[in-house]
Amino acid sequence: MDDRPIGVFDSGVGGLTVVKELMEELPNENIIYFGDTARLPYGSRSADVVTRYSLQCIRFLMEKGVKAIIVACNTASAMGMDAIKSTFDIPVMGVIESGARAAATSSKNGSIGVIGTEGTIATGAYQKEIKRINPHLKLTGIACPLFVPIVEEGWADSEIAYLTARKYLSAFEDKGIDTLVLGCTHYPLLFNTISRVMGPGVTLVNPAKQVAHATRHMLEDKGLISARNCQGRYKYYASDSVERFQRVGTAFLKKAIQSVERVDIHRY
Numbered sequence: 001m002d003d004r005p006i007g008v009f010d011s012g013v014g015g016l017t018v019v020k021e022l023m024e025e026l027p028n029e030n031i032i033y034f035g036d037t038a039r040l041p042y043g044s045r046s047a048d049v050v051t052r053y054s055l056q057c058i059r060f061l062m063e064k065g066v067k068a069i070i071v072a073c074n075t076a077s078a079m080g081m082d083a084i085k086s087t088f089d090i091p092v093m094g095v096i097e098s099g100a101r102a103a104a105t106s107s108k109n110g111s112i113g114v115i116g117t118e119g120t121i122a123t124g125a126y127q128k129e130i131k132r133i134n135p136h137l138k139l140t141g142i143a144c145p146l147f148v149p150i151v152e153e154g155w156a157d158s159e160i161a162y163l164t165a166r167k168y169l170s171a172f173e174d175k176g177i178d179t180l181v182l183g184c185t186h187y188p189l190l191f192n193t194i195s196r197v198m199g200p201g202v203t204l205v206n207p208a209k210q211v212a213h214a215t216r217h218m219l220e221d222k223g224l225i226s227a228r229n230c231q232g233r234y235k236y237y238a239s240d241s242v243e244r245f246q247r248v249g250t251a252f253l254k255k256a257i258q259s260v261e262r263v264d265i266h267r268y
Protein backbone atom coordinates (compact mmCIF):
# COMPACT_ATOMS: atom_id res chain seq x y z
CA MET A 1 0.00 0.00 0.00
CA ASP A 2 1.30 3.42 -0.95
CA ASP A 3 -0.72 6.54 -0.22
CA ARG A 4 1.60 8.99 -1.94
CA PRO A 5 -0.17 10.93 -4.70
CA ILE A 6 -0.06 10.27 -8.45
CA GLY A 7 1.35 13.27 -10.35
CA VAL A 8 -0.45 14.27 -13.54
CA PHE A 9 0.57 17.09 -15.87
CA ASP A 10 -0.59 18.68 -19.09
CA SER A 11 -0.04 21.89 -21.01
CA GLY A 12 -3.20 23.32 -19.41
CA VAL A 13 -6.65 22.25 -18.26
CA GLY A 14 -7.08 19.58 -20.98
CA GLY A 15 -5.41 16.86 -18.92
CA LEU A 16 -8.30 17.10 -16.48
CA THR A 17 -10.11 14.76 -18.92
CA VAL A 18 -7.52 12.19 -17.82
CA VAL A 19 -7.94 13.10 -14.13
CA LYS A 20 -11.72 12.62 -14.50
CA GLU A 21 -11.12 9.05 -15.71
CA LEU A 22 -8.49 8.41 -13.02
CA MET A 23 -10.94 9.53 -10.32
CA GLU A 24 -13.50 7.02 -11.60
CA GLU A 25 -11.05 4.16 -12.06
CA LEU A 26 -9.00 4.78 -8.91
CA PRO A 27 -11.24 6.58 -6.38
CA ASN A 28 -8.82 5.86 -3.51
CA GLU A 29 -5.83 7.52 -5.13
CA ASN A 30 -4.61 11.02 -4.24
CA ILE A 31 -3.79 13.11 -7.30
CA ILE A 32 -1.64 16.20 -7.79
CA TYR A 33 -2.32 17.94 -11.10
CA PHE A 34 -0.15 20.55 -12.74
CA GLY A 35 -1.42 22.51 -15.77
CA ASP A 36 1.27 24.51 -17.56
CA THR A 37 -1.25 27.17 -18.59
CA ALA A 38 1.40 29.90 -18.92
CA ARG A 39 3.04 28.03 -21.79
CA LEU A 40 -0.02 26.52 -23.53
CA PRO A 41 -0.26 25.42 -26.30
CA TYR A 42 2.33 22.65 -26.55
CA GLY A 43 0.70 21.41 -29.76
CA SER A 44 2.37 23.93 -32.07
CA ARG A 45 5.83 23.86 -30.43
CA SER A 46 8.96 21.94 -31.35
CA ALA A 47 9.93 18.65 -29.71
CA ASP A 48 12.92 20.29 -27.94
CA VAL A 49 10.76 22.90 -26.28
CA VAL A 50 7.95 20.49 -25.33
CA THR A 51 10.50 18.08 -23.85
CA ARG A 52 12.19 20.84 -21.80
CA TYR A 53 8.79 22.04 -20.50
CA SER A 54 7.75 18.46 -19.67
CA LEU A 55 10.92 17.83 -17.64
CA GLN A 56 10.21 20.99 -15.64
CA CYS A 57 6.60 19.90 -14.97
CA ILE A 58 7.86 16.54 -13.70
CA ARG A 59 10.54 18.12 -11.48
CA PHE A 60 7.79 20.18 -9.86
CA LEU A 61 5.61 17.08 -9.31
CA MET A 62 8.56 15.07 -7.94
CA GLU A 63 9.15 17.82 -5.37
CA LYS A 64 5.58 17.12 -4.17
CA GLY A 65 6.53 13.49 -3.45
CA VAL A 66 4.50 11.72 -6.13
CA LYS A 67 4.82 7.93 -6.61
CA ALA A 68 4.17 7.88 -10.38
CA ILE A 69 3.77 10.35 -13.24
CA ILE A 70 0.99 10.40 -15.82
CA VAL A 71 1.79 12.47 -18.89
CA ALA A 72 -1.79 13.47 -19.73
CA CYS A 73 -0.76 15.68 -22.66
CA ASN A 74 -0.77 13.83 -25.99
CA THR A 75 1.79 16.23 -27.49
CA ALA A 76 4.20 15.75 -24.55
CA SER A 77 3.61 11.97 -24.68
CA ALA A 78 4.34 11.98 -28.42
CA MET A 79 7.48 14.11 -28.17
CA GLY A 80 9.04 13.71 -24.74
CA MET A 81 8.63 10.14 -23.46
CA ASP A 82 12.16 8.94 -24.26
CA ALA A 83 13.78 11.91 -22.54
CA ILE A 84 11.38 11.67 -19.59
CA LYS A 85 12.00 7.95 -19.07
CA SER A 86 15.77 8.36 -19.28
CA THR A 87 15.82 11.36 -16.91
CA PHE A 88 13.64 10.17 -14.03
CA ASP A 89 13.69 7.00 -12.00
CA ILE A 90 9.94 6.86 -11.32
CA PRO A 91 7.11 4.96 -13.06
CA VAL A 92 5.87 7.13 -15.94
CA MET A 93 2.89 6.56 -18.19
CA GLY A 94 1.98 8.50 -21.33
CA VAL A 95 -1.30 8.37 -23.23
CA ILE A 96 -0.08 7.07 -26.59
CA GLU A 97 0.55 3.40 -25.78
CA SER A 98 -2.82 2.66 -24.19
CA GLY A 99 -4.72 4.70 -26.80
CA ALA A 100 -2.91 2.86 -29.61
CA ARG A 101 -3.64 -0.56 -28.08
CA ALA A 102 -7.36 0.22 -27.78
CA ALA A 103 -7.49 1.44 -31.39
CA ALA A 104 -5.66 -1.62 -32.74
CA THR A 105 -8.11 -3.95 -31.00
CA SER A 106 -11.19 -1.92 -31.92
CA SER A 107 -10.68 -1.89 -35.70
CA LYS A 108 -12.42 -4.65 -37.63
CA ASN A 109 -11.69 -3.46 -41.18
CA GLY A 110 -8.05 -2.47 -40.49
CA SER A 111 -8.38 1.24 -41.30
CA ILE A 112 -7.81 3.68 -38.42
CA GLY A 113 -7.80 7.48 -38.21
CA VAL A 114 -5.89 9.57 -35.67
CA ILE A 115 -6.60 13.22 -34.86
CA GLY A 116 -4.46 15.44 -32.65
CA THR A 117 -2.45 18.64 -32.47
CA GLU A 118 -0.04 19.55 -35.25
CA GLY A 119 2.85 18.32 -33.08
CA THR A 120 1.28 14.97 -32.18
CA ILE A 121 0.35 14.19 -35.79
CA ALA A 122 3.73 15.34 -37.13
CA THR A 123 5.60 12.91 -34.85
CA GLY A 124 3.45 10.02 -36.12
CA ALA A 125 3.65 8.61 -32.56
CA TYR A 126 0.17 7.07 -32.53
CA GLN A 127 0.58 5.76 -36.08
CA LYS A 128 3.95 4.14 -35.23
CA GLU A 129 2.68 2.58 -32.01
CA ILE A 130 -0.44 1.16 -33.71
CA LYS A 131 1.71 -0.23 -36.56
CA ARG A 132 4.07 -1.77 -34.00
CA ILE A 133 1.09 -3.65 -32.52
CA ASN A 134 -0.24 -4.68 -35.94
CA PRO A 135 1.82 -3.78 -39.04
CA HIS A 136 -1.13 -4.58 -41.36
CA LEU A 137 -3.30 -1.73 -40.09
CA LYS A 138 -3.75 1.32 -42.35
CA LEU A 139 -3.37 4.69 -40.61
CA THR A 140 -4.39 8.24 -41.53
CA GLY A 141 -3.44 11.14 -39.24
CA ILE A 142 -5.06 14.59 -39.41
CA ALA A 143 -4.11 17.63 -37.30
CA CYS A 144 -7.12 19.60 -36.04
CA PRO A 145 -5.56 22.69 -34.40
CA LEU A 146 -8.80 24.71 -34.11
CA PHE A 147 -10.44 22.14 -31.85
CA VAL A 148 -8.46 23.22 -28.76
CA PRO A 149 -9.55 26.90 -28.77
CA ILE A 150 -13.13 25.92 -29.70
CA VAL A 151 -13.36 23.61 -26.67
CA GLU A 152 -11.72 26.14 -24.33
CA GLU A 153 -14.25 28.73 -25.50
CA GLY A 154 -17.02 26.38 -24.33
CA TRP A 155 -18.29 25.81 -27.89
CA ALA A 156 -17.81 22.03 -28.07
CA ASP A 157 -21.46 21.36 -28.93
CA SER A 158 -21.99 24.41 -31.15
CA GLU A 159 -22.59 24.74 -34.89
CA ILE A 160 -19.08 26.23 -35.19
CA ALA A 161 -17.61 23.03 -33.71
CA TYR A 162 -19.76 20.92 -36.05
CA LEU A 163 -18.74 22.81 -39.21
CA THR A 164 -15.07 22.79 -38.17
CA ALA A 165 -15.25 19.06 -37.52
CA ARG A 166 -16.87 18.47 -40.92
CA LYS A 167 -14.09 20.41 -42.63
CA TYR A 168 -11.24 18.58 -40.85
CA LEU A 169 -12.80 15.12 -40.83
CA SER A 170 -13.73 15.22 -44.54
CA ALA A 171 -10.10 14.13 -45.04
CA PHE A 172 -11.22 10.67 -43.87
CA GLU A 173 -14.04 10.43 -46.42
CA ASP A 174 -12.27 8.12 -48.87
CA LYS A 175 -10.29 6.21 -46.20
CA GLY A 176 -13.08 3.94 -44.96
CA ILE A 177 -11.94 4.15 -41.32
CA ASP A 178 -13.95 2.28 -38.68
CA THR A 179 -11.98 3.61 -35.67
CA LEU A 180 -10.86 7.14 -34.80
CA VAL A 181 -8.38 7.98 -32.01
CA LEU A 182 -9.17 11.22 -30.17
CA GLY A 183 -5.46 11.98 -29.75
CA CYS A 184 -5.67 15.22 -27.78
CA THR A 185 -6.79 16.01 -24.23
CA HIS A 186 -9.55 18.33 -25.46
CA TYR A 187 -11.23 16.03 -27.96
CA PRO A 188 -13.29 13.90 -25.53
CA LEU A 189 -15.39 17.05 -25.02
CA LEU A 190 -16.12 16.97 -28.77
CA PHE A 191 -17.28 13.34 -28.58
CA ASN A 192 -20.88 14.11 -29.59
CA THR A 193 -19.90 16.53 -32.36
CA ILE A 194 -17.31 14.16 -33.83
CA SER A 195 -19.76 11.21 -33.60
CA ARG A 196 -22.37 13.27 -35.43
CA VAL A 197 -19.90 13.90 -38.28
CA MET A 198 -18.38 10.41 -38.45
CA GLY A 199 -21.64 8.48 -38.01
CA PRO A 200 -22.37 5.27 -36.10
CA GLY A 201 -19.97 3.13 -38.18
CA VAL A 202 -16.87 4.73 -36.60
CA THR A 203 -15.78 3.87 -33.04
CA LEU A 204 -14.19 6.78 -31.19
CA VAL A 205 -11.26 5.82 -28.94
CA ASN A 206 -10.67 8.07 -25.92
CA PRO A 207 -7.08 7.47 -24.71
CA ALA A 208 -7.92 9.18 -21.39
CA LYS A 209 -10.13 6.20 -20.46
CA GLN A 210 -7.49 3.71 -21.58
CA VAL A 211 -4.71 5.39 -19.63
CA ALA A 212 -6.80 5.21 -16.45
CA HIS A 213 -7.12 1.39 -16.83
CA ALA A 214 -3.41 1.12 -17.63
CA THR A 215 -2.52 3.23 -14.58
CA ARG A 216 -4.45 0.88 -12.31
CA HIS A 217 -2.59 -2.12 -13.75
CA MET A 218 0.76 -0.35 -13.40
CA LEU A 219 0.12 0.61 -9.75
CA GLU A 220 -1.07 -2.92 -8.93
CA ASP A 221 1.94 -4.53 -10.64
CA LYS A 222 4.38 -2.29 -8.80
CA GLY A 223 2.64 -2.56 -5.41
CA LEU A 224 1.93 1.18 -5.46
CA ILE A 225 -1.85 1.12 -5.07
CA SER A 226 -3.22 3.14 -2.12
CA ALA A 227 -5.23 1.77 0.80
CA ARG A 228 -8.86 0.89 -0.03
CA ASN A 229 -10.28 2.80 2.91
CA CYS A 230 -8.82 6.17 1.89
CA GLN A 231 -10.88 8.59 -0.21
CA GLY A 232 -8.75 10.28 -2.89
CA ARG A 233 -7.69 13.89 -2.29
CA TYR A 234 -6.99 16.24 -5.19
CA LYS A 235 -4.69 19.23 -5.47
CA TYR A 236 -4.41 21.49 -8.51
CA TYR A 237 -1.56 23.75 -9.59
CA ALA A 238 -1.20 26.00 -12.64
CA SER A 239 1.52 28.25 -14.02
CA ASP A 240 -0.92 31.05 -14.97
CA SER A 241 -4.24 32.53 -13.83
CA VAL A 242 -5.86 30.33 -11.20
CA GLU A 243 -9.29 31.89 -11.88
CA ARG A 244 -9.21 30.85 -15.55
CA PHE A 245 -8.00 27.37 -14.57
CA GLN A 246 -10.96 26.98 -12.18
CA ARG A 247 -13.50 28.33 -14.68
CA VAL A 248 -12.38 26.47 -17.81
CA GLY A 249 -11.17 23.37 -15.97
CA THR A 250 -14.57 22.67 -14.43
CA ALA A 251 -15.96 21.81 -17.90
CA PHE A 252 -13.18 19.22 -18.38
CA LEU A 253 -13.40 17.67 -14.93
CA LYS A 254 -17.22 17.84 -14.82
CA LYS A 255 -17.03 18.96 -11.20
CA ALA A 256 -16.12 22.14 -9.34
CA ILE A 257 -12.45 22.85 -8.69
CA GLN A 258 -12.29 24.32 -5.19
CA SER A 259 -8.78 25.73 -5.12
CA VAL A 260 -5.79 26.13 -7.40
CA GLU A 261 -2.28 27.28 -6.51
CA ARG A 262 -0.06 29.28 -8.83
CA VAL A 263 3.44 27.87 -9.53
CA ASP A 264 6.47 29.64 -10.99
CA ILE A 265 7.44 26.75 -13.28
CA HIS A 266 10.56 28.52 -14.56
CA ARG A 267 12.24 27.72 -11.22
CA TYR A 268 12.24 23.99 -12.00
Ligand code: DGL
Nearest residue numbers: 011041042043074075185
Ligand atom coordinates in the same frame (compact mmCIF):
# COMPACT_ATOMS: atom_id res chain seq x y z
N1 DGL B 1 -2.84 19.01 -24.16
C1 DGL B 1 -2.53 19.08 -25.57
C2 DGL B 1 -2.54 17.66 -26.17
O1 DGL B 1 -3.17 16.75 -25.66
C3 DGL B 1 -3.47 19.99 -26.32
C4 DGL B 1 -3.31 21.46 -26.00
C5 DGL B 1 -1.97 21.99 -26.42
O2 DGL B 1 -1.71 22.14 -27.63
O3 DGL B 1 -1.16 22.28 -25.54
O4 DGL B 1 -1.90 17.45 -27.17
